[in-house]
Amino acid sequence: MEHVDCVVIGAGVVGLACARTLARAGRDVLLLEAAEAFGTETSARNSEVIHAGLYYAPGSLKAQLCVRGRDLLYDWCRARGVPYKQIGKVIVAATEAQRGDLANIIDIARKNGVELEPIDAARVAELEPEVRAVAGLYSALSGIVDSHALMLSYLGDLEDAGGVLALRAPVTGGAIHDDRIELVVGGDTPMQLACNDVVLAAGLGAQTVARAIGLTPPQGWLCKGNYFALSGVKPPFQRLVYPIPEPGGLGTHATIDLAGRVKFGPDVEWVDQIDYRVDPSRDARFYASIRTWWPGLPDGALAADYAGMRPKLAPAGAPPADFSITHPHPRIVALYGIESPGLTSSLAIGEHVEALTRT
Ligand SMILES: Cc1cc2nc3c(=O)[nH]c(=O)nc-3n(C[C@H](O)[C@H](O)[C@H](O)COP(=O)(O)OP(=O)(O)OC[C@H]3O[C@@H](n4cnc5c(N)ncnc54)[C@H](O)[C@@H]3O)c2cc1C
Structure with a gap:
């Protein structure tokens, strides 16, 4: 069994943002992605709008992370040359x-x-x-962004900070221990990992992965x-x-x-x-x-x-649910229901998750 410091599961825009933030905070990060490329699921199938933060229940994670994420995102795009336009x-x-x-x-x-x-x-x-x-x-304050260029810039930042992305590396199982989380990874190079910390950012697959490692996720x-x-x-x-x-x-x-x-x-x-x-x-x-x-x-x-x-995270007809970013075990942060405005919020979600891993 190999030992790794910190594993992020899922390389969509949110997993990439979490991975780069953790790596910039000095963690050794391995980002595991089931598909053969990063960002091919929801992060490639959205409106690419930078939301101002108009609609979300005051005080909710959606509201807070959208407003903070929007400002971080505009700054990031300007600094990193990611194509965007604040078109209103x-x-x-x-x-x-x-x-x-x-x-x-x-x-x-x-x-x-x-x-x-x-x-x-x-x-x-x-x-x-x-x-x-x-x-x-x-x-x-509303705008548009090239989401693929954005994800590429997050990946570049992750790699500059020493992090590694593994493609065709689906997490298929695992076990939770007090002092480590074990993960079973299938795909091209099957392996077993013992991790200090795990961030679950598997988007539509979040509930499946959570159950596979022994968590009880919310219904989706x-x-x-x-x-x-x-x-x-x-x-x-x-x-x-x-x-x-x-x-x-x-x-x-x-x-x-x-x-x-x-x-x-x-x-x-x-x-x-x-x-x-x-x-x-x-x-x-x-x-x-x-x-x-x-x-x-x-x-x-x-x-x-x-x-x-x-x-x-709520069915048809029910009031909208907030993002769910939970800390079900001292070594796990699990994200569920990261729908819109997840792209806009991605950098702020990364900050939020990194802070949770320190508690
Ligand atoms: C129709 C639509 C429009 C939207 N428009 C906007 C918008 O304009 N602005 C905005 O801010 N937000 C928007 N959003 C929201 C935004 O697209 C999402 O919040 C964001 O892309 C979610 O990113 P993610 O990384 O959580 O998920 P994903 O992009 O789905 O990434 C999850 C990754 O996890 C991987 N994975 C799954 N299972 C495993 C496993 N077992 N092992 C390893 N990897 C695994 C998947 O392959 C995938 O690559 C929209 C969403 C939708 C659906």
Whole structure:
């Protein structure tokens, strides 16, 4: 059995951020990833939006880590040359009935200490002439980031600090002892490891890994988010455009990637298993929902694109759950339900996890 100081399980954006933070704090870090490349699951299947921190329950981990993570992320991107743009975001009320929802968002944003500018219909039209709204909010702190370049920069930092990433190295079992955690690793180079500390950041696989090493994880649910790309139409927006949030997600919004490509989504589809195919017949709902705030969307302009899977900790219809970052054993930190805004929060999650490993 080999002995290692600190193992992080899962090389998505969160595992990479935790691993680099631990390595920078002087730990010897081994990052284990089941797939043949890092960042191929949820971290490659999201909106790539840097969230300002508008929506999350005040005092929650989501609110705190998003606000802190957003600032760290902008600084990191500037310092490390990771492509990003602080393009801003317009949230729109398409009907009079939705004005109350805008007021709720303002209230939460204030409690979270996030700047948000109420704007009237004329200002919405000035900012985004194609968008129809009765009123809106403007968030100057929202932006977009190249998530793959970001993960590559975390990996580079991990390796500069002496850490190692092992690919095709799935954790398949283990045992918890007072003085060490043992892990069984399958894949190309099967091995058994005795670790001082373990961070479980396996995303959609977190509950499975937790049970395999003898933990009792919280129950999880899967909520798919489908995207449709805008094709054959000149990009109509300069900024991110979001409707009022819906249960389970932030509403079928328009995002622009760094190449200028516009896509819509993610919608909310509760599922029993992971299947990333996008059913093209969902386009009818997309047309209807987008046309409530962009009436000029032409027929035939939407093409089924990709999907991501939200690792939920509350079922359909229940109030949204917070991130779960637990310390079930002095040598283990376990992360569950790291859905949005996990990408934005990644550096702050890394700080939070590193601090927990010292307690
Ligand atoms: C549709 C959608 C849109 C989103 N949009 C945004 C957004 O715009 N902004 C934002 O801030 N956040 C967004 N998010 C959230 C964000 O994408 C996630 O919070 C983040 O990517 C989670 O990263 P992770 O590292 O926890 O998980 P993952 O990226 O899933 O990584 C987990 C890794 O663990 C590995 N693994 C699993 N089991 C094992 C095992 N047994 N052994 C070893 N490795 C294992 C997996 O292969 C995977 O690589 C979105 C999420 C979704 C689903």
